[in-house]
Amino acid sequence: DGGITQSPKYLFRKEGQNVTLSCEQNLNHDAMYWYRQDPGQGLRLIYYSQIVNDFQKGDIAEGYSVSREKKESFPLTVTSAQKNPTAFYLCASSRTGENSQPQHFGDGTRLSIL
C-alpha cells in the first residue's frame, strides 16, 4: 500500500545529543514536509522540500536540520541546539504544481527528553 512511514514511533533524547527521525514515502510525491505538534496546539512547519536536493526553512527551523538526497526520504535531525524538543513530529507529502492535492501524513514520532 502507498503511504508515509515514520520511524521510530517513540524516541528519547539525552541532553546534548542529536537524534534523527526517519520519513519515507512511496507515493511518488515531490514535496515533503516536517511539522511539530505540541499538546493542545495545531501543527507548525519546521522544514519543507519541493524537490530533491532542495529544502526551505519553515516557521520554527531553529535547532533542526534536514536533507533530501532521495525523492522518497526526508529525514529530520533534532540537534542539541533545540532546547525544547519534546513534541509529536509529523511528516507529510504532496504533489506539487497542482492546487488541489491534499497533504498525506505519517503516524508521527513522539520525542521525549531523558
Add this chain to the structure above:
Amino acid sequence: KQEVTQIPAALSVPEGENLVLNCSFTDSAIYNLQWFRQDPGKGLTSLLLIQSSQREQTSGRLNASLDKSSGRSTLYIAASQPGDSATYLCAVRGSSNTGKLIFGQGTTLQVKP
C-alpha cells in the same frame, strides 16, 4: 501573517446530534482550505479540501463550507456517531506556491453513546 483559529476547543455531544465546527482565518488570500481528522497519538487524515473558488464540499455525513470574504469555514457533521470522536483540524494553504499549510489548534470532539 496568516492566523487560523478554531472554536470551540472542545465539544461533547450525544450520539445522533448534528454539529458544526468553526474555523476562521485572518488573510482571505488562500489557495485552499483543508479539514483533517486526528485520532489520539496518530497522524492526520484528510477529510475535505475546498478550493478557494468553491463554496462547499461534501463527503458522506460531512459537509465543509468556505466563505473567503469573511475568512470563515465550517465543518458540518450530520447524525454524529461515537466513531466520530477525534480532534478536527483545519488548515489553509496561503498565497505562496509552496504548499505550506497554516493550522488551527483543533477542536476535540467527543460523541457519547
